[in-house]
Amino acid sequence: MRDLFAEDRERLKELGPDAMDKAVRNQRRQARRFRERFANNAALMVLSIAAGITVMALAIIILYVLINGAPAIASHFPSFIFTWPHGVNAAGGIWPTIVSTIYVTALAMLIATPIAVLAAVYLAEYAKQGRIVTIIRFAADSLASVPSIVMGLFGLAFFIEAFHIPMSMLSAALALSLLMLPIIMRATEEAIRAVPRYIRWGSYGMGATKWQTVRRVVLPWAMPRIITGLVLAMGRAIGETAVVFYTMGMAINMPVTPLDSGRSMAVHLYMLAVDGINLKSAYGTALILMVVILLLNTLAHAIQRRYRKVR
Amino acid sequence: MTPSVTLRTPDKAPTAVPQQHKKAELTLVSRSTQIKERALSLLFFLCAIVAVLGVVLIFAFVAVRAVPLFKQIGFLNFIAGTKWSVANSQFGVVPFIVGSVVVTAGALAIGAPLAILTALFLSEIAGPRARAVIRPAVELLAGIPSVVYGFFGVTVVAPLVGRMFGGAGFGPLTAWIVLSIMIVPTISMLSEDALDSIPMGIREASFAMGATQWQTIYKVVLPAAKIGIIDATILGMGRAIGETMAVLMIVGNAPQMFAGLTKPIATLTSQIVLGMSYATPGAFQTALFGMAALLFIISMGLVLTVRILSRGKRGTYDA
Amino acid sequence: MPRAQLKRRVLLASLLCMLLLASLILSACSKDTTDVVVSGSTTVEPIAEVAGEDYGKAHPNVSILVSGLGSSAGIEAVGVTKTADIGTSSRELKGSELKLGLKVIPIAHDGIAVVVNPANTVRNLSMSDLRAIFAGKITNWKEVGGPDEPITLVNRDESSGTRDAFTSFVMGDTPFEINAVVLPGTGQVREVIRRTKGAIGYISEGFVKGDVRALSINGITPSAANISSEKYPLSRSLYFLTRADPSPEAQDYINYVLSDAIQEGAVRDAGYLPIKIKSGDK
Numbered sequence: 005m006r007d008l009f010a011e012d013r014e015r016l017k018e019l020g021p022d023a024m025d026k027a028v029r030n031q032r033r034q035a036r037r038f039r040e041r042f043a044n045n046a047a048l049m050v051l052s053i054a055a056g057i058t059v060m061a062l063a064i065i066i067l068y069v070l071i072n073g074a075p076a077i078a079s080h081f082p083s084f085i086f087t088w089p090h091g092v093n094a095a096g097g098i099w100p101t102i103v104s105t106i107y108v109t110a111l112a113m114l115i116a117t118p119i120a121v122l123a124a125v126y127l128a129e130y131a132k133q134g135r136i137v138t139i140i141r142f143a144a145d146s147l148a149s150v151p152s153i154v155m156g157l158f159g160l161a162f163f164i165e166a167f168h169i170p171m172s173m174l175s176a177a178l179a180l181s182l183l184m185l186p187i188i189m190r191a192t193e194e195a196i197r198a199v200p201r202y203i204r205w206g207s208y209g210m211g212a213t214k215w216q217t218v219r220r221v222v223l224p225w226a227m228p229r230i231i232t233g234l235v236l237a238m239g240r241a242i243g244e245t246a247v248v249f250y251t252m253g254m255a256i257n258m259p260v261t262p263l264d265s266g267r268s269m270a271v272h273l274y275m276l277a278v279d280g281i282n283l284k285s286a287y288g289t290a291l292i293l294m295v296v297i298l299l300l301n302t303l304a305h306a307i308q309r310r311y312r313k314v315r
Numbered sequence: 316m317t318p319s320v321t322l323r324t325p326d327k328a329p330t331a332v333p334q335q336h337k338k339a340e341l342t343l344v345s346r347s348t349q350i351k352e353r354a355l356s357l358l359f360f361l362c363a364i365v366a367v368l369g370v371v372l373i374f375a376f377v378a379v380r381a382v383p384l385f386k387q388i389g390f391l392n393f394i395a396g397t398k399w400s401v402a403n404s405q406f407g408v409v410p411f412i413v414g415s416v417v418v419t420a421g422a423l424a425i426g427a428p429l430a431i432l433t434a435l436f437l438s439e440i441a442g443p444r445a446r447a448v449i450r451p452a453v454e455l456l457a458g459i460p461s462v463v464y465g466f467f468g469v470t471v472v473a474p475l476v477g478r479m480f481g482g483a484g485f486g487p488l489t490a491w492i493v494l495s496i497m498i499v500p501t502i503s504m505l506s507e508d509a510l511d512s513i514p515m516g517i518r519e520a521s522f523a524m525g526a527t528q529w530q531t532i533y534k535v536v537l538p539a540a541k542i543g544i545i546d547a548t549i550l551g552m553g554r555a556i557g558e559t560m561a562v563l564m565i566v567g568n569a570p571q572m573f574a575g576l577t578k579p580i581a582t583l584t585s586q587i588v589l590g591m592s593y594a595t596p597g598a599f600q601t602a603l604f605g606m607a608a609l610l611f612i613i614s615m616g617l618v619l620t621v622r623i624l625s626r627g628k629r630g631t632y633d634a
Numbered sequence: 635m636p637r638a639q640l641k642r643r644v645l646l647a648s649l650l651c652m653l654l655l656a657s658l659i660l661s662a663c664s665k666d667t668t669d670v671v672v673s674g675s676t677t678v679e680p681i682a683e684v685a686g687e688d689y690g691k692a693h694p695n696v697s698i699l700v701s702g703l704g705s706s707a708g709i710e711a712v713g714v715t716k717t718a719d720i721g722t723s724s725r726e727l728k729g730s731e732l733k734l735g736l737k738v739i740p741i742a743h744d745g746i747a748v749v750v751n752p753a754n755t756v757r758n759l760s761m762s763d764l765r766a767i768f769a770g771k772i773t774n775w776k777e778v779g780g781p782d783e784p785i786t787l788v789n790r791d792e793s794s795g796t797r798d799a800f801t802s803f804v805m806g807d808t809p810f811e812i813n814a815v816v817l818p819g820t821g822q823v824r825e826v827i828r829r830t831k832g833a834i835g836y837i838s839e840g841f842v843k844g845d846v847r848a849l850s851i852n853g854i855t856p857s858a859a860n861i862s863s864e865k866y867p868l869s870r871s872l873y874f875l876t877r878a879d880p881s882p883e884a885q886d887y888i889n890y891v892l893s894d895a896i897q898e899g900a901v902r903d904a905g906y907l908p909i910k911i912k913s914g915d916k
Binding site: 010034038039041043044047048050054055057058059061062065068069118119120122123125126127129130131139140142143144145146147149150151152153154157158161162166182185186189190212213215232236238240242243244245249250270274277278279283290293294297300301305 | 330348351354355356359360361362363364365366367373376377380428429430432435436437439440441445448449451452453454455456458459460461463464466467469470471475490492494495499500503519527528529532533539550553554556557558559560564579584587588591604607610611616617618619621622
């Protein structure tokens with residue numbers, strides 16, 4: 005019988021005693037490299053799929069609201085936006101709820117912005133790191149994570165029952181401002197911390213006081229990022245339901261003074277959705293709500309992008 | 316008022332720099348300016364205290380309203396009671412705690428991996444173009460009002476679950492699907508922050524040793540960002556526990572113990588809203604405030620956990 | 635420092651404040667209207683409110699203030715404390731309330747239909763079976779002569795007037811089974827019944843549409859005739875109550891509520907039946 009491997013053995017002898025080992029090792033290395041590459045590709049694929057699912061979830065929700073909401077608005081355009089709801093099932097437009105939403109959000113911004121920005125100025129510029137700052141930071145973090153229903157009940161117990169403010173734009177704005185406070189605070193503090201130090205030195209060097217430096221140099225420099233934070237906080241306030249529910253009431257009303265009650269878009273959507281009779285208006289309201297949020301997000305991005313270019 | 320006024324120079328002649336005293340540097344401006352500066356810094360401090368005041372007031376006003384109940388039925392019967400029946404003045408909240416835990420745990424089990432993987436993709440793999448699409452998408456998911464999620468859940472997810480598993484489609488499973496999408500942005504954005512804060516050099520060193528991208532992520536990046544990611548997950552958990560309107564619309568609101576993935580249950584949040592709509596002042600309403608106080612304590616506990624974890628982190632990586 | 639800019643800002647701020655103040659004063663001044671206070675049953679509230687809005691538009695000098703506190707509170711408000719001009723109730727007067735000398739004006743009929751999925755073969759339930767189903771004693775449709783299909787209970791939330799009525803008509807002191815799905819809206823109940831095979835729930839008769847089936851109870855169908863004659867066991871009337879001599883504005887408002895505009899509009903939209911049944915009704 006012919007030796008099938010004679011030739012190979014001959015060659016091995018030529019290559020020397022380690023050759024067999026080397027060949028095996030080489031093969032193993034190649035196998036391992038293949039496995040690694042496979043694991044790598046598989047893992048990267050999983051990551052991309054996860055990101056894909058996230059984007060898809062967003063796309064599905066947006067499409068769902070758009071497809072159902074667009075006909076509801078388009079068939080009554082622009083009356084869906086500019087007329088009052090009427091009848092038991094709130095048929096017709098949603099104008100007063102839009103006005104109430106804008107009213108309460110603007111009022112909440114007016115209350116929250118100065119306090120939050122100044123608080124952030126304190127944390128970033130004035131405070132010495134110590135126990136008080138730790139407590140303030142912890143409080144801000146806690147405030148940011150208080151469940152909205154708890155905030156709502158607090159608003160009811162504090163502003164309405166303890167301070168006898170009627171269910172109104174004012175009491176809702178006060179409760180909402182508490183919700184927005186930590187968001188604006190964090191954005192502002194980060195923005196201030198991102199201001200380069202040499203800019204401050206320049207200001208101090210020219211004899212400016214601390215406040216002058218903060219007001220004329222630091223805050224203007226940080227402004228784009230602060231505004232981004234404000235816009236995002238606004239989006240949060242517009243979409244908030246539970247807090248508004250217990251502090252503003254749910255009667256449909258056109259607010260004139262801050263002590264008037266009203267119903268925000270989010271509450272309107274909630275009431276229509278749980279009732280389930282007038283789903284058409286619910287979809288329309290949801291679409292308008294989403295468009296507003298979308299616009300605010302885009303605005304925040306635009307501001308941020310412009311700011312990046314400037315720097 | 317004090318004799319030391321001599322050290323302060325008037326606004327108009329700032330050039331007259333006193334030399335003897337080191338402190339004089341601070342007093343280059345007029346007295347009125349200085350008082351203004353003091354007053355302003357006090358004002359800023361007061362603004363910063365508003366946050367602390369807010370938290371204290373929230374807890375005080377919510378918890379105080381719950382005290383009469385504890386006097387009436389006892390704290391233990393509230394926190395460990397398994398029966399909720401308004402007609403019989405039984406206010407045991409265990410079914411709702413179980414409901415909240417089940418809903419949150421499931422949402423985390425689905426949402427957290429999805430969010431962390433998305434964050435890894437954004438921070439480690441995605442090119443600028445993919446990032447320009449995905450990151451705004453994640454931010455937008457965070458911006459969608461929870462009532463829209465709830466509406467989506469009740470009109471799309473619940474019927475789907477009902478058709479696939481029988482029953483009405485309200486229950487933990489539906490809540491998991493909707494809530495997991497809702498917490499993805501929270502966890503993902505915070506995880507990405509943690510990943511981005513890891514110095515590029517660590518990754519470069521790993522690649523230089525011949526590691527693949529996945530090996531770098533798995534063996535180097537993830538361990539380095541571990542605490543940041545855990546923090547993110549805990550905060551996502553807080554979001555899930557505290558979520559109210561969306562959950563109310565999809566869990567089915569049956570005040571019973573967890574009975575199955577497609578059987579209706581109630582959570583702390585959903586029960587508060589349903590109860591508040593008809594509770595008159597009395598034991599019933601105080602029970603709802605007690606549940607709110609409980610939620611507040613849970614969310615504070617989660618924030619505290621994050622704080623403690625992060626303190627450890629600062630020691631290790633900021634050096 | 636640009637003084638001009640500062641000045642402009644101060645001016646703007648003070649202008650805003652003045653505007654705010656002016657609007658406050660204006661709103662305080664425009665109060666020379668007659669108020670008609672309507673309070674009581676939450677079931678009647680939506681009708682009274684819509685009628686009040688429409689009436690207020692036609693009569694700018696009258697404002698109708700509607701609040702929902704429950705029937706007993708409404709009767710007390712008009713009869714005892716006299717804080718309301720019109721009390722509303724979803725039940726008849728009883729006991730000492732009869733001695734208050736109140737005028738009782740029925741404004742609508744309400745029948746609560748027990749609804750099931752159209753695929754369900756059950757057409758009729760006895761009152762006791764219905765109670766047993768909602769108490770969780772009967773859990774499968776075959777126990778009441780239907781298909782072998784587990785029963786999915788759909789209940790309303792406790793703030794619902796429909797649930798109140800269902801409790802008093804059917805349940806009495808028997809507690810509801812707690813594993814029922816609790817939904818906070820009529821439309822949702824109907825939608826869930828429509829798409830869930832073994833489901834049973836209850837909604838006002840006016841909201842029953844072709845996609846769900848209303849059962850007859852004790853052999854009596856929830857038809858308009860049976861509800862207005864209160865032959866159907868789950869039917870009731872909704873009432874306005876006034877003292878012996880209501881103010882002309884209140885009387886005018888009540889007449890408006892009884893007019894076709896409201897009876898065929900808001901009353902039907904809210905799922906109730908007009909007080910005067912037209913011959914064309916089913």
